Amino acid sequence: MTEPTLTTAAAVGGVITVAGVATGLPADMLLPAFVGSLWALRHADEGAIGWRVVQVVVGTLAAAWCAPVLAGVASTTTGAEVHVVKFPLALVLGWGGLRFLLPRAESILKGGEK
Numbered sequence: 001m002t003e004p005t006l007t008t009a010a011a012v013g014g015v016i017t018v019a020g021v022a023t024g025l026p027a028d029m030l031l032p033a034f035v036g037s038l039w040a041l042r043h044a045d046e047g048a049i050g051w052r053v054v055q056v057v058v059g060t061l062a063a064a065w066c067a068p069v070l071a072g073v074a075s076t077t078t079g080a081e082v083h084v085v086k087f088p089l090a091l092v093l094g095w096g097g098l099r100f101l102l103p104r105a106e107s108i109l110k111g112g113e114k
Contacts, residue, residue, distance in 0.1 A: 015053070016060050025064045032087045033063035036094025043099065055098055063093035 013034075020030045037059035041052060070093070071086035 016057055019057065020061060020064055023061070025061070026068065029064040029067055029086065029090050030060065032090040033060045033067065033094040036060075036063060036091040036096075037098050039091075040095045040098035055102065059094050059098040059102070062097055063090050066093055 016030055016034055017027070021027055034056070037056045040059065041056060044052075044055070067086050067090035068082075070089050071082045074080055074085050074089070075082045
């Protein structure tokens with residue numbers, strides 16, 4: 001059996017690039033956000049390939065959209081250069097969004113813990 005992360009990466013790579021560039025995302029933000037999402041997916045529960053693709057696409061695009069904004073905020077508050085902090089932020093947001101926020105949102109939507 002193939003590794004779920006590898007299968008998902010092969011299925012999603014082109015979709016993320018097209019969707020990101022078509023929506024005006026900087027192309028350099030997509031790769032770290034994508035790697036962060038795949039990293040989180042390795043620890044996620046097994047699921048259908050369609051659901052895994054949706055998780056990675058949404059996690060990557062959300063992280064790539066949020067990272068430049070948060071990098072700007074971080075640079076004004078800490079004095080760090082924007083181009084230095086935006087890549088690690090995209091990686092962490094891609095990982096953290098799927099690792100922590102997605103399970104919480106699923107439990108709320110299913111009527112579980114509030």
